[in-house]
Amino acid sequence: MRRRAVLGVLIAATLGISALVLSLILDSRRAGSWHFADADDAAVVAHGKSVYMGRCASCHGRNLQGQPLWQLKDEFTGRRAPAHDETGHTWQHSDEDIFHMIKYGRFPSAPVGAVSFMPAFKDVLDDRDVIAAAAFIKARWPTALRVSQAMLNPGRAGMPQRADQPEWRFPPASCSAARRQRAGYRGPHPGGSETESDRAAGG
Numbered sequence: 240m241r242r243r244a245v246l247g248v249l250i251a252a253t254l255g256i257s258a259l260v261l262s263l264i265l266d267s268r269r270a271g272s273w274h275f276a277d278a279d280d281a282a283v284v285a286h287g288k289s290v291y292m293g294r295c296a297s298c299h300g301r302n303l304q305g306q307p308l309w310q311l312k313d314e315f316t317g318r319r320a321p322a323h324d325e326t327g328h329t330w331q332h333s334d335e336d337i338f339h340m341i342k343y344g345r346f347p348s349a350p351v352g353a354v355s356f357m358p359a360f361k362d363v364l365d366d367r368d369v370i371a372a373a374a375f376i377k378a379r380w381p382t383a384l385r386v387s388q389a390m391l392n393p394g395r396a397g398m399p400q401r402a403d404q405p406e407w408r409f410p411p412a413s414c415s416a417a418r419r420q421r422a423g424y425r426g427p428h429p430g431g432s433e434t435e436s437d438r439a440a441g442g
Contacts, residue, residue: 274338276373287375330384333391
């Protein structure tokens, strides 16, 4: 009887350790498969502000407002840096998409050969810098946009702490951007490129 009890304890301990190891492996794989920009981490946001002002503000604006007429459809479409504030459409993309755009100058889903005027920062910024810049951008958004954008991330990562408060609502500028998205048009992509569906929708 005593041997059986000891054997049962050993089996339970072995199973518990195996489950823990498997969980750690799965967590590490999940963490390595996508990038999360924590807009609630003050230190990360502060670092991101420094990165943004030094590398991004000259094109996208110190207030994230983008270049003048960035939404205009003409022969210069895609060459003007878009806004990253609530008037733009960056909040309509996941953290992984934003990370990929900053680092590689294109979205991971962009077709091969797609033209992008967004410079790639992979040789200038490390992953920590890229994530911090994305966190700074997100930290400037109204609560409603952060809630909407967090729902695009795995596990709704980045859901703001104020999400359970009833007084927030979508700002008018973002509502018009959302209507364009539902119509199949999101404007020139954050990297400056646009798809055939974007051009067909015409804004």
